Amino acid sequence: MALRPILIAPDPVLKTPAEPVGRIDDEVRTLVADMFETMYKAPGIGLAAPQVGVLRRVVVVDVAEGEERRPMTLINPEIVWRSEEMLAAEEGCLSLPQQFAEVTRPGSVKVRYRNEQDEEVELAADGLLARCIQHEIDHLDGVLFIDHLSALRRSMIMRKLAKSRRGRA
Ligand code: K1U
Numbered sequence: 001m002a003l004r005p006i007l008i009a010p011d012p013v014l015k016t017p018a019e020p021v022g023r024i025d026d027e028v029r030t031l032v033a034d035m036f037e038t039m040y041k042a043p044g045i046g047l048a049a050p051q052v053g054v055l056r057r058v059v060v061v062d063v064a065e066g067e068e069r070r071p072m073t074l075i076n077p078e079i080v081w082r083s084e085e086m087l088a089a090e091e092g093c094l095s096l097p098q099q100f101a102e103v104t105r106p107g108s109v110k111v112r113y114r115n116e117q118d119e120e121v122e123l124a125a126d127g128l129l130a131r132c133i134q135h136e137i138d139h140l141d142g143v144l145f146i147d148h149l150s151a152l153r154r155s156m157i158m159r160k161l162a163k164s165r166r167g168r169a
């Protein structure tokens with residue numbers, strides 16, 4: 001297992017749609033293990049492969065609270081149902097460090113994906129899990145949470161990010 005560097009916006013890889021995974025082989029299993037290590041270290045509750053520079057449709061998620069871990073691997077995830085009810089809540093992103101904003105999304109979703117054992121799974125999710133899964137699938141499509149905001153809010157966040165980068169340089 002290895003930590004992988006997390007790409008920071010405006011890296012163009014983060015705006016590029018990812019390709020579906022074919023066979024779940026050792027390369028994919030190593031990617032998944034590295035992504036969990038990177039997500040837990042960050043720390044975060046989710047991570048998508050494009051965030052570590054790999055344009056494949058792989059997501060890891062763990063929204064468990066407290067000590068116990070509940071890791072989930074979603075390969076080629078697809079949202080097959082969205083609730084009409086929309087909910088707003090604050091989101092962060094490991095590719096937009098220290099930036100947070102309220103994002104409105106469907107409150108519940110059903111997602112179909114393959115797990116690491118190459119089994120097809122259909123999962124109903126709500127609350128933070130639904131939000132995190134939607135945020136991560138957005139990454140697979142080259143979409144960041146700021147793309148759900150107004151152009152003004154988006155440019156304010158990108159300016160703050162550039163300023164904090166200049167401060168660190
Ligand atoms: O994809 C990512 O950049 C990870 C992101 C996922 C996410 C956060 C909030 C709402 C939707 C999706 C994060 O994990 S940001 C860090 C974070 O939220 C967190 C970190 C430690 C403890 C609890 C939360």
Ligand code: ZN
Pocket residue numbers: 092093094095135139
């Ligand atoms: Zn993110």
